[in-house]
Amino acid sequence: xxxxxxxxxxxxxxxxxxxxxxxxxxxxxATPALGAVASADSEDVITVSGRGEIVYYEFSVSGDVEKSExxxxxxxxxxxxxxxxxxxxxxxxxxxYSFDGEITDFEADAPVDVTINGEPANLAxxxxxxxxxxxxxxxxxxxxxxxxxxxxxxxDAGADNDxxxxxxxxxxxxxxxxxLVEFPPGTYKMSGSVRITGLEKFGMVGTxxxxxxxxxxxxxxxxxxxxxxxxDLEVKGFTADISADGAxxxxxxxxxxxxxxxxxxxxxxxxxxxxxGPMLVGVHSSGGSGHVRNVNLADGGAEVSGGxxxxxxxxxxxxxxxxxxxxxxxxxxxxxxxYCSSDEGDVHVKGGRVENTNVAGVRLDGDSCSLTxxxxxxxxxxxxxxxxxxxxxxxxxxxxxxxxxxxSISQTEAxxxxxxxxxxxxxxxxxxxxxxxxxxxxxxxxxxxxxxSNNDINGERxxxxxxx
Numbered sequence: 001x002x003x004x005x006x007x008x009x010x011x012x013x014x015x016x017x018x019x020x021x022x023x024x025x026x027x028x029x030a031t032p033a034l035g036a037v038a039s040a041d042s043e044d045v046i047t048v049s050g051r052g053e054i055v056y057y058e059f060s061v062s063g064d065v066e067k068s069e070x071x072x073x074x075x076x077x078x079x080x081x082x083x084x085x086x087x088x089x090x091x092x093x094x095x096x097y098s099f100d101g102e103i104t105d106f107e108a109d110a111p112v113d114v115t116i117n118g119e120p121a122n123l124a125x126x127x128x129x130x131x132x133x134x135x136x137x138x139x140x141x142x143x144x145x146x147x148x149x150x151x152x153x154x155x156d157a158g159a160d161n162d163x164x165x166x167x168x169x170x171x172x173x174x175x176x177x178x179x180l181v182e183f184p185p186g187t188y189k190m191s192g193s194v195r196i197t198g199l200e201k202f203g204m205v206g207t208x209x210x211x212x213x214x215x216x217x218x219x220x221x222x223x224x225x226x227x228x229x230x231x232d233l234e235v236k237g238f239t240a241d242i243s244a245d246g247a248x249x250x251x252x253x254x255x256x257x258x259x260x261x262x263x264x265x266x267x268x269x270x271x272x273x274x275x276x277g278p279m280l281v282g283v284h285s286s287g288g289s290g291h292v293r294n295v296n297l298a299d300g301g302a303e304v305s306g307g308x309x310x311x312x313x314x315x316x317x318x319x320x321x322x323x324x325x326x327x328x329x330x331x332x333x334x335x336x337x338x339y340c341s342s343d344e345g346d347v348h349v350k351g352g353r354v355e356n357t358n359v360a361g362v363r364l365d366g367d368s369c370s371l372t373x374x375x376x377x378x379x380x381x382x383x384x385x386x387x388x389x390x391x392x393x394x395x396x397x398x399x400x401x402x403x404x405x406x407x408s409i410s411q412t413e414a415x416x417x418x419x420x421x422x423x424x425x426x427x428x429x430x431x432x433x434x435x436x437x438x439x440x441x442x443x444x445x446x447x448x449x450x451x452x453s454n455n456d457i458n459g460e461r462x463x464x465x466x467x468x
Contacts, residue, residue, distance in 0.1 A: 043098050043099065043100050044098070044099060044100070044116055044117050045068055045070045045071060045073075045096050045097065045098050045099075045116070045117055045118075046059070046096070046097050046099060046103065046114065046115070046116055046121070047070070047071045047072075047073060047094045047095065047096045047097075047114070047115045047116075047118070048088065048090055048094070048095045048096075048108075048112055048113070048114055049090060049093070049094045049095070049112060049113045049114075050090040050093075050110075050112055050113075051110075051111055051112065051113065055089060055090055055108055055109060055110040055111075055112050056087075056088070056089045056108070056109050056353075057086075057087075057088055057089070057090065057106070057107065057108040057109075057112060058085065058086065058087050058088075058105075058106075058107050058108075059085070059086050059103055059105055059106040059107070059123075060084055060085045060086075060103070060104045060105045061084050061086075061099045061100075061101050061102065061103055061104065062084070062101035062102045062104055063084070063099060063100035063101025063102075064084070064099065064100055064101070065081060065084055065086060065097050065098070065099040066081065066097065066098055066099075067079065067081070067095075067096070067097055068096040068097055068098040069096065070096045070098065071094060071096050071115065071118055072094045072096070073094050073095055073096025073097075074093045074094065074095060076088075076095070079095055081097075084101075089298075089329070089353070090112065103123065106123040145180055145182075147201075148178055148179060148180040148201070148203065149178040149179070150176060150178060150179040150180070151179075151180045151182060152174045152179060152180070152181050152182065153182050153184065154167065154170060154171065154174065154181050154182065154183055154184075154188075155183075155184050155186070157170055157173075157174050158170050159171070159188065160188070160189070161183075161184060161185070161186025161187065161188055161209075162186065162187065163186070163187030163188065163189050163210075163212050164189065165189060166189045166190060166191035166192055166214070167188045167189060167190065168190055168191065168192035168193065168194050169192065171194050171204075172194055172195070172196070175194075175196045175199070175202060176199070176202075177199045177200050177201060177202070178199075178200065178201045178202075179199075179201075179202060179203075180202075180203040180204070180205060180234075181202075181203070181204045181205070182205055182206075182207070183204065183205065183206035183207065183209035183237075183238070184207060184209070185207055185208035185209065186208075186209060186210070187210045187212050188209060188210065188211050188212065189212045189214065190211050190212065190213050190214060190220050190221075191214035193216075193218055193219045193220065193222065194219075194220065194221045194222065194223075195219070195222045196222070196223050196224070196230070197222075197224055197225055197228040197229075197230070198224075198228045198230070199224075199230045199231070200230070200231045200232065201230070201231060201232040201233075202223070202230050202232070202233055202234075203233070203234035203235070203236075204221075204223075204234070204235055204236075204238075205234065205235075205236045205237050206236070206237040206238040206239075207237060209237060209238055209239070210238075210239045210240070210241055211238055211239070211240040211241065211251070212241050213240055213241060213242045213244070213247045213249070213251060214244065214247060215244055215245065215246035215247045216246070216247065216248070216249040216273075217246070217248065217249050217273040217274065217275060217276070218249050218250070219249060219250045219253055219276075220240070220249055220250065220251045220252070221235075221251065221252050221253070222250070222253045223235065223252070223253065223254045223255065224253075224254065224255030224256060225255055226255055226282060226284055226316055226317075226318035228255075229255040229256055229257045229282075229284045230255065230256055230257070231256065231257045231258045231259070232256065232258055232259045233254055233255075233256040233259070233260050233261070234260075234261045234262075235252060235254060235261070235262045235263075235265065236261070236262070236263045236264055236265075237263075237264045237265075238264075238265050238266075239265075239266045239267075239268055240252075240265070240266070240267050240268065240278070241268045241269060242267060242268065242269040242270075242271060242278070243268060243269030243270075244269070245272065246272065246273060247269065247272075247273075248271040248272050248273030248276070248278070248301070248310060249273055249276060250276040250277065250278065250279070250280060251267060251278045251279060252265065252278070252279050252280075253279075253280045254279075254280070254281050254282070255281075255282050255284060255316065256282070256283055256284070256288060256290060257283070257284050257285040257288050257321075258285055258287070258288045258289075259288065259289065259290070260281060260282075260283055260288070260289075260290030260291070260292075260323065261290070261291055262281065262290075262291070262292045262293070262295065263291075263292075263293040263294050263295075264293075264294050265279075265294075265295045265296070266295075266296040267279070267296065267297050267299065268299060269299055270299050270300055270301060270302050271299075271300070271301035271302065271310045271333070272301065272302040272304060273304060273310065274304040275310065276310055276311075277301065277310030277311035277312060277313070277314055277333065277335070278297060278301075278310065278312065278313075279295065279297065279312070279313045279314070280313070280314040280315075280316055281313065281314075281315060281316065281319075281323060281325075282315060282316025282318060282319040282323075282342075283319055283320070283321030283322065283323050283345065284316075284318060284319065284320055284321065285320065285321050286320050286321060286345075287321065288320075288321035288322070289321060289322045289323070289324075290321065290322070290323035290324070291323070291324050291326065292313075292323060292324070292325045292326065292328065293324075293325075293326045293327055293328070294326075294327050294328065295313065295325075295328040295329075296328070296329045297312045297313065297328070297329065297330050297331055297333075297337075298329045298330070298331040298353075298355070299331050300312070300330075300331030300332035300333050300355075300356075300357075300382075301331075301332070301333040301334055301335075302334070303334045303382070303383040304334075310333060310334070310335060311333060311335045311336045311337075311339045312330045312331070312333040312336065312337045312338060312339075312357065313325065313328065313330065313337070313338045313339070314336075314339050314341060315338070315339065315340040315341060315342060315347055316341070316342060317341045317342050318342060319340075319341075319342040319344065319345045319347075319366070320342070320344045320345045321345050321346075322345060322346040322347075322348070323345070323346070323347055323348070324348045324349075324350060325338060325347070325348070325349045325350070325352075326349075326350040326351055326352070327350070327351045327352050328351075328352040329352055329353050329354075330352070330353070330354045330355065330357065330361065331355050331356070331357075332355055332356035332357055332358075332380070332382045333357045333358065334358050334382065334383065334385060335358060335359060335385050336357060336358070336359045336360050336361075336363050337354045337357035337360065337361040337362060337363075338354070338361070338362045338363065339359075339360070339363045340363060340364050340365045340366055340369065340394075341365065342365065342366055343365055343366060343395050343396070343420075344366060344367055345366045345367060346366055346367055346368045346369065347364060347365075347366050347369045347370075348369065348370045348371075348372070349362055349364075349369075349370070349371045349372070349374060350370075350372050350373055350374070351372070351373045351374060352374050352375070353374070353375045353376075353377065354374060354375070354376050354377075354390065355376075355377045355378070356377070356378055356379065356380045356381075356382055356388065357382075357388065358382060358383075358385050358387065358388050359385050359387050359388075359389075359392070360387075360389055360390070360391060360392035360416075361376050361378075361389070361390040361391060362374065362390070362391050362392075363391075363392045363394060364391075364392070364393050364394060364395075364396070364398050365394035365395040365396060365420070366395070366396045367396050367397070368396060368397050368398075369396055369397070369398045369399075370398070370399045370400070370401075371391065371398070371399070371400045371401075371403060372399075372400075372401050372402055372403070373401075373402045373403065374403050374404075375403075375404050375406075376390035376391070376403070376404065376405045376406065376407075376414075377406050378390060378405070378406070378407040378408070378409050378411070379406070379407075379408045379409065380409065381409050381410075387411075387412075388409060388411055389411055389412070389413060389414060389415070389416055390405050390407070390414050390415065391403070391405075391414065391415040391416070392415075392416045392418065393415070393416070393417045393418060393421045393424050393447075394418050394420050394421065395418070395420035395421055395422070396420075396421065396422055397422050397423045397424075398421060398423070398424045398425070399424075399425050400415070400424070400425065400426045400427070400429060401425075401426075401427050401428050401429065402428050402429065403429045403430075404429070404430045404431075404432075405429070405430070405431040405432070405433075406431075406432045406434075407431070407432070407433050407434065407435055407437050407459075408434040408435040409435045409436075409437075410435055410436035410437070411435070411436070411437050411438070412437075412438045412439065412442060413437065413438060413439040413440065413441060413442040413466070414431050414433060414437060414439075414440055414441065415440065415441045415442070416441075416442050416444070417441065417442065417443045417444060417447045417450055418444050418447060419444045419445065419446030419447050420447075421447045421448055421450075422448040423448045423449050423450075423451075424447070424448070424449075424450045424451070425450075425451045425452070425453075426441060426450070426451070426452045426453075426455060427451075427452065427453040427454050427455065428453075428454050428455070429455045429456075430455070430456040430457075430458075431455070431456070431457045431458065431459070432458050432459060433457065433458065433459030433460075433461050434459055435459075437459060437461055438461060438462050438466075439461055439462050439463045439464070439465070439466040440455075440457040440461055440463070440464045440465065441464065441465045441466070442465075442466045442467075442468065443465065443466070443467045443468065444468050445467075445468045450465065452464070452465060
């Protein structure tokens with residue numbers, strides 16, 4: 001089940017109270033309704049597609065169900081079937097399942113489009129919409145431009161949004177202090193590097209905007225450096241397509257001093273270059289803060305050149321402020337999923353999902369760090385630097401709570417506490433260690449105190465907590 005909790009800022013994050021979107025699916029007039037989709041002796045195909053953000057869904061059928069490639073369906077390891085119940089996630093890609101019997105329940109934590117045998121389906125509790133009733137129009141959201149002196153439409157400035165000519169030179173030319181650059185719907189070719197440094201305030205915001213990244217092992221958008229960070233930096237609403245061979249590199253490198261806001265960014269395609277990784281963030285003032293939300297790196301990265309490869313999201317080695325990484329989806333990367341590489345500052349990871357990364361899914365270090373409400377799925381061995389474990393605690397004071405770990409691979413432990421950790425607490429966590437996982441938590445000699453409470457650890461492990 002997928003639970004959401006409303007935060008003080010009005011956003012919803014996975015937590016404790018369920019929010020269902022049964023009434024906001026792709027229901028049209030006279031479409032099949034919940035519980036009335038198929039007869040017991042026929043086989044049908046249900047297809048679930050997202051609308052650009054990470055969505056978790058779950059449904060049950062009264063008969064048998066299996067994954068399918070019908071209607072463009074993708075086969076992903078993170079979509080799983082437990083008996084007659086399907087538990088999956090989607091962003092834009094369709095997920096298809098063949099089934100017999102009836103669909104008896106359907107839930108999603110955000111709006112999705114659902115079809116049965118290619119026809120739009122209304123799964124809103126079993127009642128069909130009348131033919132006179134039209135589907136509600138989605139409410140349009142406008143970017144808040146009030147905080148900027150200058151607002152530039154990049155297409156009006158000469159950028160091609162048909163994906164034919166690179167726009168990097170246009171973006172470099174319009175980037176200025178106290179400027180918001182808006183990207184209207186379209187595809188924007190990026191065949192060069194954008195480097196913007198030393199500004200007090202800068203933002204770039206897309207609306208259905210796709211960056212088509214040409215092959216590179218370098219930087220695509222380098223927004224600030226640790227020596228010349230942007231004081232107030234905002235990046236929002238982009239899909240970066242790195243599906244071309246060799247189109248990895250670093251898509252977004254974002255350095256801010258006082259305020260960093262990144263949200264609704266999707267990297268499509270597997271990162272397949274030998275260095276960097278698709279995203280780096282850093283806040284370089286001890287009083288500064290950052291919020292990285294709804295970043296989708298689910299496609300992961302490939303092992304390149306015998307063990308080298310990218311990290312999903314790297315927190316800068318020079319980070320000294322505070323950053324919250326919330327509701328992000330990290331796929332299998334050969335070198336860490338979320339890697340906090342600084343021994344200063346605070347890093348707080350909330351919610352989201354991490355799958356099958358090497359070294360560690362979330363690797364924490366800094367003055368004070370926390371990991372709350374994140375789901376880890378480790379069911380596939382991948383190549384890379386080795387040591388596939390969900391959590392690694394490298395240094396500082398670390399609090400881990402309300403985390404679920406599902407492991408069915410061979411590994412020494414689910415959580416590893418290194419000697420540099422000053423203190424670690426692990427509470428209200430659940431672990432299903434179904435593979436050859438030796439220990440729930442291992443503590444390296446020299447680490448500070450490790451406190452555990454109210455954890456549910458299942459499987460044939462050696463110890464819940466093992467101290468070297």
